[in-house]
Amino acid sequence: MKRLLLIPSVLAVCCLASTAMAQSLFEECQQKKNDIAEMEQQAKQMDAEIANVDLKIRDLERQKQQLVRDKFEKAREKAKLQNRIRLDRKMMDRMCSGIRQCDNLERRIDDLKARLAPLAERLRRIRREIAERNADTVRLNREVNKIETSYRQINCDNLVAGQAQQTTIDRCTDLFSRWNQTQKDINLLRASVTALRGRYRNVMQKMRIHGVKLARLLAKMRRTCGHSTRLAELENLEREQTGFSALKKELDQMESSIGRIPRLKIVRPRLRPVLKKKPMLRKMPKHKKKKHGLKRVR
DSSP states (O other): HHHHHHHHHHHHHHHHHHHHHHHHHHHHHHHHHHHHHHHHHEEEEEEEEHHHHHHHHHHHHHHHHHHHHHHHHHHHHHHHHHHHHHHHHHHHHHHOOOOOOOOHHHHHHHHHHHHHHHHHHHHHHHHHHHHHHHHHHHHHHHHHHHHHHHHHHHTTTGGETTSSOOHHHHHHHHHHHHHHHHHHHHHHHHHHHHHHHHHHHEEEEEEEHHHHHHHHHHHHHHHOOOOOTTTHHHHHHHHHHHHHHHHHHHHHHHHHHHHHHHHEOOOOOOOOOOOOOOOOOOOOOOOOOOOOOOOOOO
8 A cells, every 4th residue: 555655745746856857957958949040149249340350351451452553653743753863953953063162162161261261350459450550650750859849959969068058958857868768669659560561461471372273263253153242342351452462562661760760869968167268369261160960870
């Protein structure tokens, strides 16, 4: 009896187990189905993406082909341009060779000006010193003339003891001192002019070397580059050179002026003693009184 009761129980348990297993398998299959459907959807999406990539590739290939065509077209244009450049350069060389020569000449002008500038400044300084020495020459010449006039008027070389006033003696002494100082100034002036001439000669030797270059450069500029504004600079330099050459004449004239300053023979005042008159045994013919005066040393 008990066995009969166990059999339905076992059957029931088996049915329940079988039902549970069937339910689990169904769910698993359904999940797998869903997974497959999802993967298929992903595959379709990938097909769309691949198709889109293919479209881009075909578009890029078309762009590449267009770029290749553009490249060859640009290469042809470049070849034409380079040929034109070559032809135009030849034409420019023929037309503009003079202008390039002017550019070279203008660079030489800058170099020459740089070399002349310090020499020109030294010569301008010498010119100013010549003007100063000329003023000194005029002043000293005027001073000598004043001394000479006063010396003659006072008759300083014919003073007689006991007859000359002290003021006259003092004035003659002062004239002697003034003449002595003036003669020193004249000697210094003459020495300074000699030194000035030496400096001038030294600078002009260097200046003449550049003057030859200046003359050649000026001739080339006038022949080839008459349109250049730099031509006026060279002409100004040439005029300045001429002015510097004329300083020699000014030095000669100044030395001549110094040489014309009177060279006076002035001595320190001395008083002649008074000579006593001796009785005359017979009448003597009258002689002209000897004149005493200032003598110029020739």
